[in-house]
Amino acid sequence: MTPSSIRKVYQGAADRRQMFRMFDRHKERPNRTDDGATALYAGEWFEIGAAEHDYMFEILPPLWMRGDMFAMREFLSGSITSIFFALTIDGRARFFHGYCDLSDRGSPEQLRTAIVERESRPVRAMTREERLEHIWSSTHDDYRGYAGEQWRAQDRGKRTVLFYGGRQGTTLKLLDHLTDAEISAKLPVHLRYLPDAIAA
Structure with missing residues (x-):
């Protein structure tokens, strides 16, 4: 490891x-x-x-x-x-x-x-990767999955989540491709505004 x-x-x-x-x-x-x-x-x-x-x-x-x-x-x-x-x-x-x-x-x-x-960090903070992992961990199995045959070959097998996009409706998105705004929308309120942490 x-x-x-x-x-x-x-x-x-x-x-x-x-x-x-x-x-x-x-x-x-x-x-x-x-x-x-x-x-x-x-x-x-x-x-x-x-x-x-x-x-x-x-x-x-x-x-x-x-x-x-x-x-x-x-x-x-x-x-x-x-x-x-x-x-x-x-x-x-x-x-x-x-x-x-x-x-x-x-x-x-x-x-x-x-x-x-x-x-032990003095200020609570989250890296982008930690935010994505939290979204994956807290999303119900019915609303997360893996890219299948309908996706491009290079994306197959990658993690996906359902995202509600307002007037555009609900879409299936690759977890790693969520924008910062989409990540914020998927996080619970108490985690949305934590500072970014530098990845170790």
């Missing part, structure tokens, strides 16, 4: 319902039966509550525990599994879930370091 592959995919702390939705937020991807999902999941992380962290700890005996983190015994795909963190950041206990590729022995520590660095 490289630092550039580590990404926050949801803003705020996910409740239990949202947490379970995001455990497999790529479930509708094309070629789901292929086992090449390592790059898709490895490095994704989001915040959860203390109750959600404790609930996951009690479901099954962990694969392993190391201080402030534990790994789930069940693997999502190949060597990808869930890692749960209980971290103290700026004097406050916070809890996180992330996916690590355990074929890279250092990936849990790399993810923990990235989470602490990201969440």
